[in-house]
Amino acid sequence: MDQNSIHPSLLQRKIIHFDMDAFYAAVEVKHDPSLRGKALVIGGSPQSRAVVCTASYEARKFGVRSAMSCAQAARLCPEAIFLRPDFEKYSAASQAIHEVFQRFTPVIEPLSLDEAYLDVTDHAGGLYASKIARQIQEAIQDELQLSGSAGVAPNKLIAKIASDMHKPQGLTIVTPPQVLRFMEYLPLRRLHGIGPASEKRLLELGLVRCGDVWSWSEAQLEAALGQMGAWLYERSRGIDLRPVEVARERKSLGKEDTFAEDISDWGRLEEELVRLSEEVAEALERKGLRGRTIVLKVKYADFQRCTRSHSVSEATADRVVIEGIARQLLRMTEAGTRKIRLLGVSVSGLEECAETETVISLDLYRRRQHASKLLS
Numbered sequence: 001m002d003q004n005s006i007h008p009s010l011l012q013r014k015i016i017h018f019d020m021d022a023f024y025a026a027v028e029v030k031h032d033p034s035l036r037g038k039a040l041v042i043g044g045s046p047q048s049r050a051v052v053c054t055a056s057y058e059a060r061k062f063g064v065r066s067a068m069s070c071a072q073a074a075r076l077c078p079e080a081i082f083l084r085p086d087f088e089k090y091s092a093a094s095q096a097i098h099e100v101f102q103r104f105t106p107v108i109e110p111l112s113l114d115e116a117y118l119d120v121t122d123h124a125g126g127l128y129a130s131k132i133a134r135q136i137q138e139a140i141q142d143e144l145q146l147s148g149s150a151g152v153a154p155n156k157l158i159a160k161i162a163s164d165m166h167k168p169q170g171l172t173i174v175t176p177p178q179v180l181r182f183m184e185y186l187p188l189r190r191l192h193g194i195g196p197a198s199e200k201r202l203l204e205l206g207l208v209r210c211g212d213v214w215s216w217s218e219a220q221l222e223a224a225l226g227q228m229g230a231w232l233y234e235r236s237r238g239i240d241l242r243p244v245e246v247a248r249e250r251k252s253l254g255k256e257d258t259f260a261e262d263i264s265d266w267g268r269l270e271e272e273l274v275r276l277s278e279e280v281a282e283a284l285e286r287k288g289l290r291g292r293t294i295v296l297k298v299k300y301a302d303f304q305r306c307t308r309s310h311s312v313s314e315a316t317a318d319r320v321v322i323e324g325i326a327r328q329l330l331r332m333t334e335a336g337t338r339k340i341r342l343l344g345v346s347v348s349g350l351e352e353c354a355e356t357e358t359v360i361s362l363d364l365y366r367r368r369q370h371a372s373k374l375l376s
C-alpha cells in the first residue's frame, strides 16, 4: 500500500479520548489526603471474595491489577490499604469532570464514570485539539485535584489507544500523517474487539501486529476470518468511522429528598412518598415519557441504603400507579421501625409515549386497587 496516502476520513474529525488515572483510588485520596502516596486498593476486604476495581499506582508497583482478587492483591502487597468502592462519591466526581468537558464541546460520549470520547472538530474555537486536551487536564487537576490522560487523534479507535500510552497524566497526539506509523507495530490484541480467541486465530495466520495485515487484501481477510476480515482491514490501517455518540436521553427519571430530620413516622413517610410520586409523574408527563419499573430508594439514619423495585407489564406515567407501587415497596423496607434520612422514587425502563395514545381513565379507587394488585 502507499505509505504516503492519508485516508480521507482521517482528515475530517478531531477526537479526544479522556481517561482518568486510577480514578476510584484518586477520588479516595482527594477525600482523605492521609491516603496520598499509599498503596491503595479499591475493591473489598482481602478476606472476602471481592475483586480489585482500581489500584493506586503505588499498589500497581507490586503487581496489583484490576480484576484480580483482593486476597491475591493482599499477598502481593501486604501493606496495601483496602477500601470498599463508594460509587456515590465516584459519580459525583464524574459529574464534575463532565462539567469541565462541557466547557469545550457538547459532543461527549461517556464510556464509564472515568472515560469519555469528545469530538472537538466543530468546537475547537480556533484551538488545536491537543491544546484543548491539555486545558482539560489542567482544569481537572487545578479544580478537582484529579489527574487524567488524553489521546488526541482523528478517530475513536486511535484516540483510545493513545490515551493509554503514557499514563498517568499522559497526553498522546496522533496526527493524520502519523496514523500508519502509529498502527504499524501495534499488536493486534490492542484493537478493542480482539479477544484471546481472535488473537489465537490471527496468530495461526501469522498476524501479530497491525502492519502484518496490510499485505492482505480485504477479500483474503474475509475468506480467512469471515465478517471480522473487513473490520480488521480497516482497523489495522487506523480507519474508524464510528461517530462520537452523545449520551442518549436518560434511562430513568426520579426525585429524592433528604429530610431535615430523620423520619420514623409511617404517616409522614407516606406523605413524602405521595409528594415524590407526584413530582415524578409530572416530570414524566412533561417529557412525554413513561416507564416500566418503579424504584424506591431508602437511606436509613445510619446511611445504609436499600432499594426496592417492581416492574409492571405496561409502561406507566400514572401518578396513582407510581404512588401505589412505591407505597407497597416501602412496606418491604424497615420504614417505621428504623429512622429514615432519605426517600427517593424513580421510574426506569423509559419509553416515549406514542402521540396518539390516550390515557385510559380509571377512577382513583380502581387505579389504587390496580396498583396494589400488581404487587400481590
Ligand SMILES: [Mg+2]
Binding pocket: 019, 020, 021, 022, 023, 114, 115
Ligand atoms: Mg481510567
